[in-house]
Amino acid sequence: MSFLEMRSVSKYYGEGENRVHAIENVSLSVERGSLVAVMGPSGSGKSTLLTIAGTLEEPSSGEVLIDGRSVSAMSRNDKARLRRRTIGYVFQDFNLLPGLTAAENVSLPLELDGLAAKRAAQVGVAALEELGLSERAEHYPDELSGGERQRVAIARAVVGQRHLLLADEPSGALDSLNGEAVMRLILGACREREVAAIVVTHDAQLASWADRVIFLRDGRIVDQTVPPPSPESLLEHTTRS
Amino acid sequence: MSVRHALLGLLSEGPKYGHQLRQEFEATTGDVWPLNVGQVYTTLQRLERDGLVESDELTAEGPQKDYRITDEGRHELAEWLRTPPDLTSPPRDELVIKVLVALGLPGVDVREVVQVHRRYLVELMQQWTRLKEDEADSDLALALVVDAELFRLDSVIRWLDAVDGRVKRAHLQPARSDAAAPRLRRRLVVKR
Numbered sequence: 001m002s003f004l005e006m007r008s009v010s011k012y013y014g015e016g017e018n019r020v021h022a023i024e025n026v027s028l029s030v031e032r033g034s035l036v037a038v039m040g041p042s043g044s045g046k047s048t049l050l051t052i053a054g055t056l057e058e059p060s061s062g063e064v065l066i067d068g069r070s071v072s073a074m075s076r077n078d079k080a081r082l083r084r085r086t087i088g089y090v091f092q093d094f095n096l097l098p099g100l101t102a103a104e105n106v107s108l109p110l111e112l113d114g115l116a117a118k119r120a121a122q123v124g125v126a127a128l129e130e131l132g133l134s135e136r137a138e139h140y141p142d143e144l145s146g147g148e149r150q151r152v153a154i155a156r157a158v159v160g161q162r163h164l165l166l167a168d169e170p171s172g173a174l175d176s177l178n179g180e181a182v183m184r185l186i187l188g189a190c191r192e193r194e195v196a197a198i199v200v201t202h203d204a205q206l207a208s209w210a211d212r213v214i215f216l217r218d219g220r221i222v223d224q225t226v227p228p229p230s231p232e233s234l235l236e237h238t239t240r241s
Numbered sequence: 242m243s244v245r246h247a248l249l250g251l252l253s254e255g256p257k258y259g260h261q262l263r264q265e266f267e268a269t270t271g272d273v274w275p276l277n278v279g280q281v282y283t284t285l286q287r288l289e290r291d292g293l294v295e296s297d298e299l300t301a302e303g304p305q306k307d308y309r310i311t312d313e314g315r316h317e318l319a320e321w322l323r324t325p326p327d328l329t330s331p332p333r334d335e336l337v338i339k340v341l342v343a344l345g346l347p348g349v350d351v352r353e354v355v356q357v358h359r360r361y362l363v364e365l366m367q368q369w370t371r372l373k374e375d376e377a378d379s380d381l382a383l384a385l386v387v388d389a390e391l392f393r394l395d396s397v398i399r400w401l402d403a404v405d406g407r408v409k410r411a412h413l414q415p416a417r418s419d420a421a422a423p424r425l426r427r428r429l430v431v432k433r
Contacts, residue, residue: 039363041402176388187374204398205391208366209374215356217405223356225364 001068002029003196004053004164009062011048022048023219026062030196032163035187037207038200040216046200047168049216053198054087054166055079066164084113087164088157090186092172094149096141096156102148103128103137106156113160127155131185147178151185158189165189165197171206183209244276244284249318252294252310259285259306271383293317336397340404351408359401366394 006029011022023045030036040046051057052064055071064071066082074082089095096105107124111117128137131151141149150170157165167186171179187209189195199206207213215223244266251257251265263281267274285308288294293314297307310318336358343354373387 041406184374202402204363204366204395205370208363208370208391210367213360213363213367215360217352217356223360225360225367 001031002065003032003067004198005029005065006049006053007063007065009049009052009059009064011045011052011057012060021045021219023052023216026216026219026221028053028214028221030164030198032194032196033190034212035190035197035199035210037210037213038198038216039202039204039207039213040200041202044216045219046202046216048219050166050168050198050200054089054164055083081113084109085160086162087166088159088162090150090153090157090165090167090170092169094141094146094153094172096149096152098141101138101140102133102144102152105141105152106159109156110160115160123159124155127159128152131155146172146174147181150174150178150182154182154185154189158193158195163193163195165195167197167199169201169203170199171201171203176205179203179206180209182206243321244280245288246318246321248281248284248288249293249310249314249321252308253315253318256297256307256309258308262308269382271380271386273383273386288314340401344408352405355401355405355408359398362394362398362401366391366398369394 007027009026010024012024013020013022026045026049028036028038028049038046038049048057052059055064055066058072066086071079071082096102097108100108103121103124105124106127107117107120110120110123115123125134125137128134131154133148133151133155136144136148136152141152144152150172154165154170157167165186170186171182174182183199183206186197186199190197199210201207212227213225214221247266247269248262251262251269257265259278259281262285263276263278266276266281285294285296289296289308292311294308294310296309339358340351340355343349343351369387369390373384373391376383
């Protein structure tokens, strides 16, 4: 069963002649353990799709189901709990709190969710260790490189039992090797923690890490990749050429 | 792909025989460019004819015959490494031609044609990325070869994105007439 399902979701702003569609009739499902990339130019509706999937915005029409439950049928409290416990967000500009250390940034959502501070800190440090950042745990964001900050943001997004990871241009201004490291971490979270992930990006190199790439144009899904054959076919191709 | 210079590079490490050169060539290119042994020997014969390598005349002909790089060969290799490949003349790119033809055809949606190619390229990139995901940590040569392919394919996709954007803009803002906006045309000479 899909962990995230969007059924005929539309979002428009304004009314009558001034109505502008941000996304139109978008249907999309993401299984646990799989990474889906949504590719499209600026203004194609990528970020709107992501904020609706993450329950940060409500659709004008259509339905969003997370782990089989319809989001529109949930109370405000249920939605808030879902956002705290189930969904992790990664943004282009990392969004780390400058006054907290890397470890505190990661453990904060757990503490907010009622976990004792000491226990939350242990889980936070463990999540950083998993991403090779244990030595940076006590550093503040401005003492970290861009690549390290984004790894902290990913640790925060998957800490605890979060099973839906939503990333908006997660490699932002990082160079290509750091961008690759970010995608490896996200893919690792999918494979090892059974996370369902959506990455929206205009960058084909990032998108190519995904199991499936969906193409968004003017708010509509116009196409998607079919599962690629094994990489060995590339070698057969180069033998021929 | 210059097999000739790649073999000179391998021989600059010390004398080697044909089968060994073939194995090492494949390893240093991340096993992405397979090479048949016949091609190795033909290339070695040409290199020998040109005085860039020499073989040990005392050993019998066959798979164990050793080849060595000459001073002239070393000079040739050093020159080649620093000579930029010819990237100056725009090639008559098949994809560019397809898009230009589509642009002039009534009833053809250029953006739809662009998307067909974009999807194909992204699928190809997914395969290269899988190869990198599985192996690249332990194989530097493979990572470099795969990166080169990914950057090349990525640049084609970026061009398609630009086509998409320009065509969309052209539809939103109909072109001004030629009289109102005299255009400078530059003739691009495309060499084959």
